[in-house]
Amino acid sequence: MRLLIKNIKELLQVRENNIDSVCGAEMAVLPKIDNAFLVIENNLIADFGTMSDCPDDKFDNIIDASGKTVLPTWVDSHTHIVYAGNREQEFVDRINGLSYEEIANRGGGILNSAKKLNATSEEEIYNQSKVRLEEVMQQGTGAVEIKSGYGLTVEGELKMLRVIKKLAENYPIKIKATFLGAHAFPTEYKENHEAYIDLIINEMLPKIADEKLADYIDAFLETGYFSVEETERIMEAGKQFGLTAKIHVNQFTAINGIAACVKHDALSVDHLEIVTDADIEVLKGSKTMPVALPSCSYFISIPYTPARQMISAGLPLALASDFNPGTTPSGNMNFVVATACIKMKMTPEEAINAATINGAYAMGIAATHGSITKGKSANLIITKPLTSYYQLPYAFGSNLIDQVIIEGQLI
Ligand SMILES: N=CN[C@@H](CCC(=O)O)C(=O)O
Numbered sequence: 001m002r003l004l005i006k007n008i009k010e011l012l013q014v015r016e017n018n019i020d021s022v023c024g025a026e027m028a029v030l031p032k033i034d035n036a037f038l039v040i041e042n043n044l045i046a047d048f049g050t051m052s053d054c055p056d057d058k059f060d061n062i063i064d065a066s067g068k069t070v071l072p073t074w075v076d077s078h079t080h081i082v083y084a085g086n087r088e089q090e091f092v093d094r095i096n097g098l099s100y101e102e103i104a105n106r107g108g109g110i111l112n113s114a115k116k117l118n119a120t121s122e123e124e125i126y127n128q129s130k131v132r133l134e135e136v137m138q139q140g141t142g143a144v145e146i147k148s149g150y151g152l153t154v155e156g157e158l159k160m161l162r163v164i165k166k167l168a169e170n171y172p173i174k175i176k177a178t179f180l181g182a183h184a185f186p187t188e189y190k191e192n193h194e195a196y197i198d199l200i201i202n203e204m205l206p207k208i209a210d211e212k213l214a215d216y217i218d219a220f221l222e223t224g225y226f227s228v229e230e231t232e233r234i235m236e237a238g239k240q241f242g243l244t245a246k247i248h249v250n251q252f253t254a255i256n257g258i259a260a261c262v263k264h265d266a267l268s269v270d271h272l273e274i275v276t277d278a279d280i281e282v283l284k285g286s287k288t289m290p291v292a293l294p295s296c297s298y299f300i301s302i303p304y305t306p307a308r309q310m311i312s313a314g315l316p317l318a319l320a321s322d323f324n325p326g327t328t329p330s331g332n333m334n335f336v337v338a339t340a341c342i343k344m345k346m347t348p349e350e351a352i353n354a355a356t357i358n359g360a361y362a363m364g365i366a367a368t369h370g371s372i373t374k375g376k377s378a379n380l381i382i383t384k385p386l387t388s389y390y391q392l393p394y395a396f397g398s399n400l401i402d403q404v405i406i407e408g409q410l411i
């Protein structure tokens with residue numbers, strides 16, 4: 001199967017030689033080819049260049065992209081797409097003045113979702129989750145990380161991870177699974193953290209490893225959730241089972257968690273709404289990707305990750321959606337990119353780099369996704385006709401996507 005896309009007004013994120021991420025001042029550079037073509041063969045990017053070099057041999061399908069922009073699909077490296085029901089009532093409670101913390105302290109929040117998940121069959125959770133997955137694919141997401149963390153019991157966590165596995169088998173989109181048993185302490189373990197962490201390490205992890213259900217391990221390292229020491233135990237145990245850490249940290253408070261994550265070679269540290277100078281220092285020169293989740297900041301009215309400060313310090317930054325029922329009931333990466341520009345003062349180039357190549361790094365798939373590079377998976381967004389790619393974040397809220405190609409398939 002050979003497909004040609006021709007007359008592309010702007011082909012974005014072109015990397016002749018693959019890179020695995022961009023940091024600091026490099027983030028402002030988004031290489032592009034004007035008036036371009038691109039060839040897909042066997043679901044991979046086989047060739048691209050300017051129209052003057054466009055091949056005129058036989059193709060199975062030709063798309064004329066006159067006036068349109070083509071870019072890699074978004075790589076969403078942090079989601080909780082698999083869940084049961086919703087938390088609409090908590091949304092209204094917040095409008096009426098309660099904070100996220102107050103709602104959680106009343107037994108709402110993560111424990112509310114856990115109650116719903118444990119009362120729902122695997123089949124029903126799959127059916128609810130696939131609707132969200134199909135929606136984000138239409139919105140231009142071509143690779144997605146999905147976490148467990150709403151089970152908080154051996155069976156519940158396994159159920160979630162099996163749903164993620166089934167989604168990965170049934171859809172062309174690249175999916176990575178992350179085990180987040182350490183998302184919150186179930187009520188019965190509130191006074192006995194040790195026992196729940198033992199359950200995670202001695203019961204959940206061996207079963208998950210046995211069924212090969214997870215690629216990564218996560219924990220909610222936060223005041224009132226998992227302490228630095230508790231998260232270190234989780235990261236160490238994960239490593240024993242071959243799971244690299246990707247950690248929720250610095251969402252509400254800075255308690256030196258980032259240093260612990262870097263020490264344990266975490267692939268990413270995610271949220272970072274509250275960041276200290278010491279956190280920035282420790283990330284410098286590390287291999288850990290900071291990941292910002294601006295839709296979460298927007299939805300629950302908390303600070304935005306200080307992108308300017310971090311990029312000025314020479315750090316890389318990735319953007320992800322955090323799609324979940326509590327803090328971010330949206331997986332729309334177009335909104336994420338626009339919000340990063342509008343609220344975090346990232347330039348369109350920085351935001352697109354953060355949502356493509358740096359997202360791929362944070363998912364461990366930069367060798368195959370995140371840029372227009374020969375041999376990479378054919379994962380492409382074809383926009384509607386645009387004045388320029390600036391329109392993507394500028395006209396926030398408009399659907400500017402015409403077609404999406406995921407792993408070579410038009411969806
Ligand atoms: N902060 C921790 N976990 C999720 C939200 C969990 C929830 O409220 O359901 C997040 O990334 O925002």
Ligand SMILES: [Zn+2]
Pocket residue numbers: 078079080248322324
């Ligand atoms: Zn999250």
